[in-house]
Amino acid sequence: MEGKWLIADRDLNEREGLKWLLKSSSIPVTSILLSSDFHEFIVTFEKETPDIILLELDMVSRENWSSFRELMQIYEPIMIVTSAEATFEKARLAIELQALELMIKPFSATKVKSTFQKAAKALDKRHVTKAAPHAYNDLSYEALFISEPAVLEDHKIAVFKIENNDNVGMLYSFLSDYPFREFHGIFPLIDRVVLLFKETCQNSKQQCKKAMRRWEDEFSDPLAVVVRNEKSPHISLNEKFLETQKMLELTYYHGYRQIIEFENTADLVHIDPFLTPPEQRAWVDMLVNHDIEGIKTWLYDEFVQLGDHYPDPGLVRIRLTSILAQIRRFMKTYDLDEQHSYEKEYRYIFHSILYDSVLYQSVQNLILFIQKIFLGADSSRQMVKQNPIERGISFIESNFSNHELKLEDVAKYVDRNPSYFSHLLLSKTGRSFTQILSGIRIKEAKRYLLETSKPVKEISYLIGYHNPNYFSRTFKEMVGVSPREFRLNKG
Numbered sequence: 001m002e003g004k005w006l007i008a009d010r011d012l013n014e015r016e017g018l019k020w021l022l023k024s025s026s027i028p029v030t031s032i033l034l035s036s037d038f039h040e041f042i043v044t045f046e047k048e049t050p051d052i053i054l055l056e057l058d059m060v061s062r063e064n065w066s067s068f069r070e071l072m073q074i075y076e077p078i079m080i081v082t083s084a085e086a087t088f089e090k091a092r093l094a095i096e097l098q099a100l101e102l103m104i105k106p107f108s109a110t111k112v113k114s115t116f117q118k119a120a121k122a123l124d125k126r127h128v129t130k131a132a133p134h135a136y137n138d139l140s141y142e143a144l145f146i147s148e149p150a151v152l153e154d155h156k157i158a159v160f161k162i163e164n165n166d167n168v169g170m171l172y173s174f175l176s177d178y179p180f181r182e183f184h185g186i187f188p189l190i191d192r193v194v195l196l197f198k199e200t201c202q203n204s205k206q207q208c209k210k211a212m213r214r215w216e217d218e219f220s221d222p223l224a225v226v227v228r229n230e231k232s233p234h235i236s237l238n239e240k241f242l243e244t245q246k247m248l249e250l251t252y253y254h255g256y257r258q259i260i261e262f263e264n265t266a267d268l269v270h271i272d273p274f275l276t277p278p279e280q281r282a283w284v285d286m287l288v289n290h291d292i293e294g295i296k297t298w299l300y301d302e303f304v305q306l307g308d309h310y311p312d313p314g315l316v317r318i319r320l321t322s323i324l325a326q327i328r329r330f331m332k333t334y335d336l337d338e339q340h341s342y343e344k345e346y347r348y349i350f351h352s353i354l355y356d357s358v359l360y361q362s363v364q365n366l367i368l369f370i371q372k373i374f375l376g377a378d379s380s381r382q383m384v385k386q387n388p389i390e391r392g393i394s395f396i397e398s399n400f401s402n403h404e405l406k407l408e409d410v411a412k413y414v415d416r417n418p419s420y421f422s423h424l425l426l427s428k429t430g431r432s433f434t435q436i437l438s439g440i441r442i443k444e445a446k447r448y449l450l451e452t453s454k455p456v457k458e459i460s461y462l463i464g465y466h467n468p469n470y471f472s473r474t475f476k477e478m479v480g481v482s483p484r485e486f487r488l489n490k491g
Contacts, residue, residue: 002028003051003123006044008035009082010059014105018054021112027120038064045071046210047217049179052119054080057093065093072097074207075179078122080115082107141187144194147238154199155184155237158208158227159244161192163256163357167221168193174219178211192248194241204229205261212259222256224248229261252313253306255358271311273318275326277444281398283326288394290374292367299363313359320353320362327370332390334377342376345369388414389428392421393436400440401464407433441465442478449487456483 005022009015015034022032033048035041038059045053060068072079079099083090086104094102100122101115162171172188175195182201187194197204205227212223226247228240247260249268254260275283286294303316328337328346336342349369356362395413399405410433411421426432431439441463448459460471475483 002030004030005052006033006050007054008041009056010036021109022116025113025116027116050077051123052078057081057083057090074181074210076181078119080119143237144187144241147236154231156197156201156204156229157240157244158195158204158225159192159248161224161248162221164221165191174215180207205259209259224251224256225259227259227261249313250310252359253310268312269309271315273315275322276447284394284398287330292371295370296367303359303363317353324350329390329394331373332387336373336376388416389424396437397440400437403464403466438474442475445475449483
């Protein structure tokens with residue numbers, strides 16, 4: 001088998017001589033790399049990952065020895081070491097590195113060629129051993145997805161998740177070829193690759209970190225890695241896999257290019273996926289007043305500065321679309337939805353909210369879009385072009401708790417005759433002013449009944465009704481049960 005060789009020696013003549021002997025031999029070689037000092041060796045090694053190393057021991061200082069040894073243990077290249085000192089200490093270091101051979105300078109051509117042949121045969125043997133890398137004894141895909149009562153062997157599990165699902169095949173090939181140590185199995189899925197390490201592996205996180213770093217050096221797609229290192233011989237592989245899946249959901253909040261190591265999974269908290277009427281009013285006010293700083297603060301407090309409490313990502317996406325509905329109404333007010341550029345970007349933002357793998361990206365895209373529609377609204381010169389229906393409904397949503405709110409108030413706000421505006425409402429929405437107002441008030445009443453212990457009389461007053469009995473009758477007509485029955489039945 002052809003191999004990639006790295007010759008590292010401080011002496012130029014030694015380097016070139018060893019290179020010449022290798023090239024003049026019958027050993028198949030992919031490439032021969034050279035390094036003249038330890039720093040150059042590390043850079044070349046991590047970039048090229050050679051199969052066989054011929055290294056002068058004396059170039060590794062005492063300060064660098066520990067990190068160098070760990071690097072060799074992770075990648076496990078075939079090693080030939082050299083030294084000018086025929087001492088017990090050099091022999092001990094060679095054994096510590098599990099070197100194939102220790103050659104003492106000055107070299108004989110015969111000895112060098114013999115050692116080269118020995119290394120080439122070791123590489124061929126390693127290749128044959130690796131020929132069936134996916135035969136994992138009793139392990140199978142089913143073990144990931146089906147819980148088995150008997151746990152035959154404990155494994156440490158790591159999951160590599162790629163942001164671009166189209167490249168998961170490339171990631172699988174990369175990880176299959178990567179020289180993991182104490183490695184037991186690899187399972188590709190639609191957007192991630194699952195790795196299993198033996199129970200005895202002590203540095204799976206460090207190995208995964210180096211693999212991620214090498215991936216990023218060669219490819220542009222970011223990765224997120226979750227590593228479960230805790231020993232748990234009584235937990236099935238399926239349970240461990242489900243735990244890592246749960247922890248991977250946190251990448252929605254933290255982003256990629258990081259490794260998450262855990263022992264206990266985080267519980268996702270429940271949130272209301274829809275804006276409450278007060279939140280809707282707050283958004284109407286911020287949009288009407290073009291309060292971009294207030295919007296930024298609201299979004300950052302709600303979605304970015306979460307601390308250790310993470311909502312279910314699916315609920316967060318729904319909540320963002322609920323905000324987008326308010327923005328849509330604002331766009332209609334200024335006829336921005338009829339302009340192709342704004343409509344196209346609105347659809348892009350909607351897609352971003354549904355499918356972006358990182359929450360912060362969706363929030364930033366939303367803020368930038370709102371800034372653009374504010375500029376678009378400012379450039380709208382004639383107020384008559386504004387949609388009076390949308391403006392009127394927004395006004396009702398902001399003022400429904402006003403007991404004295406009348407059709408005339410809304411018509412005045414949109415600068416229309418009350419009779420004409422009433423006709424517009426009915427023709428465009430299919431509902432009268434009273435029906436729209438009642439619908440908004442009853443929706444808010446439901447929220448109070450489910451989320452608070454306030455008495456029905458107080459709720460009636462808070463949502464704009466003078467008479468609690470009239471409120472109860474209206475509620476039953478629209479919902480089918482009385483407010484008290486609705487509360488008892490939890491909706």
